[in-house]
Amino acid sequence: MDTQLAIQTDVSLKSLNTFGIESVAARFLEVRGVQDLEAVYRDPFLKELPRLVLGGGSNLLLVSSRYEGIVLKMVNKGMAVERDDGQSTYIRVCAGELWHDFVMWTLRNGYPGLENMSLIPGTVGAAPVQNIGAYGVELKDCFYSLRAFDFHSGQMVELDREDCAFSYRDSIFKHEMKDRLVIIDLTFVLPKAWTPNIGYGDVASVLRAEGISDPTPEDISRAIIAIRQRKLPDPNVQGNAGSFFQNPTVSAETLAQLRESHPNIPSYPQSDGRFRIAAGWLIDQCGWKGKQLGRAGVCATQALVLVNCGGAEGGEIATLAKAIQADVKAKFGIELNPEPSFI
Ligand SMILES: Cc1cc2nc3c(=O)[nH]c(=O)nc-3n(C[C@H](O)[C@H](O)[C@H](O)COP(=O)(O)OP(=O)(O)OC[C@H]3O[C@@H](n4cnc5c(N)ncnc54)[C@H](O)[C@@H]3O)c2cc1C
Incomplete structure (x- = not known):
């Protein structure tokens, strides 16, 4: 076994899934970058183990009390503007970042477009898996490309929007690329010309009630956060x-x-x-x-x-x-x- 890797054994996943279900991982590794995945791939024992790539654990159900494989918990961090072509801003963000933190970062820095997906739990790396969506916007609407580690070849691959075959709560990562690709980072394309999208659910009426007729991206984000907090049970209170x-x-x-x-x-x-x-x-x-x-x-x-x-x-x-x-x-x-x- 590769001694460079800080692999833990018999790790409880209870606090790492939003259902709060107890299950013990036989092996557990915090993935800080692609070099950790390369080391797992090089190790003949670890490479053959069943793998669970774990983000925030907010879209999985642990049905067994023990996971006899290796859990790869994505914790790689970083987000930055990659380029600006005058029309749009391209932003690269690491898989281990929390989705909501990323949305807030884009708004703070003046890059609107993701505000309707405020407060969706989980990590950025998991967002393409089911093409997350809320209040009339889906990940695919602002997705440009992603980079992933391929456990078949041991190489990095780059996929664009078409490659990912996004559809309603679905993508290639739930099918042929399931258990094969580990998403490392994503690039989003956020057009500079912004138009509010408030036609879904209660968003317009919440804004109206606040006397806002010409909402900013931050107004929409705040309204959606308030609606979600009112409608959905908080996993910290009820799994x-x-x-x-x-x-x-x-x-x-x-x-x-x-x-x-x-x-x-x-x-x-x-x-x-x-x-x-x-x-x-x-x-x-x-x-x-x-x-x-x-x-x-x-x-x-x-x-x-x-x-x-x-x-x-x-x-x-x-x-x-x-x-x-x-x-x-x-x-x-x-x-x-x-x-x-x-x-
Ligand atoms: C209260 C609540 C509200 C929610 N609201 C919404 C909503 O409005 N819209 C919506 O779309 N979803 C919603 N979800 C579901 C969930 O937040 C999303 O699906 C989210 O993207 C899951 O992220 P995660 O990091 O928790 O993924 P996890 O639960 O850790 O993983 C989910 C799946 O993705 C795989 N995966 C995770 N990271 C990677 C990676 N880096 N590379 C490859 N595969 C990976 C895992 O192996 C697993 O199969 C909600 C969940 C909760 C608890």
């Missing part, structure tokens, strides 16, 4: 991973059929002619809001959020998720797909 299921997308024909028995079903038209359905509404209609199964529960104010009611094991959350999926399938014929990775 959760935000929305547990993706909002399903159905064809116009399927929606028309659903409307015959459920005329109030909320639906949102998509650019491809299909419709997105609010998963939280489906779960609520099945009577799950505020209910508990063992030590796992459904948030009383947001049916889309599953919570750790205290001391839950990952398996209990997974059992609750399965029961919800079965009920939604039976009542509406719709499959719900989880957002978090099951580890």
Whole structure:
């Protein structure tokens, strides 16, 4: 084993996942830069171990009480303007930075564009994995490229927006590049011409209530932070991973059929002619809001959020998720797909 690497053994992951679920990592390494990954790759024993790349642990469910592999916890830091072409600013940021800290840094330094994604938990490095999004903006809208370490070749690779195959809460990192690429840093492109995006959710009404008719990026960020703090349970108080299921997308024909028995079903038209359905509404209609199964529960104010009611094991959350999926399938014929990775 490479003695240069500060590998820890039997490390509790309880404080490193927002569900607050106990699971012990057989091996654990804080990754401060690509040289740490190269050293893991060079070590014939470590290279063959199962790998979990860990950011803030806010989009995963630890279903086993022990992880018999190596956890690579991304802690590399740094953000800086890379270049400016007159039209846009290109900013490079390391995977281990917290996403919200990065958004605040861009606003403080006069580079708007990310304000609608204020207060999303987790790290910058995980943001492309599910193409994070909120309040009408997705990561892909301001993404330029990323650099990642490839555990197949032992080399660094660079991927642009097209390579990443971003779509709703999805990317290549959930499919063919899963367990293969470790994202090291990202470059964002933020156009200098800024237009506010306040057409989603309660943002406009919160700004109106504050008497703001011509909002700055900071105003929008503040409004979104306030809405999120009001609507979503704080993982430090009640363990959760935000929305547990993706909002399903159905064809116009399927929606028309659903409307015959459920005329109030909320639906949102998509650019491809299909419709997105609010998963939280489906779960609520099945009577799950505020209910508990063992030590796992459904948030009383947001049916889309599953919570750790205290001391839950990952398996209990997974059992609750399965029961919800079965009920939604039976009542509406719709499959719900989880957002978090099951580890
Ligand atoms: C209260 C709450 C609210 C949330 N709101 C939103 C929201 O509005 N919009 C939204 O999109 N998401 C939301 N989420 C989900 C979550 O914040 C995001 O998915 C976030 O990007 C996860 O980051 P993380 O660092 O915690 O990732 P982790 O949970 O640590 O990892 C998630 C996945 O990414 C992989 N991964 C992590 N880092 C890397 C890397 N450097 N290279 C390769 N793979 C990596 C992991 O292996 C894992 O499969 C919310 C979560 C919570 C708890």
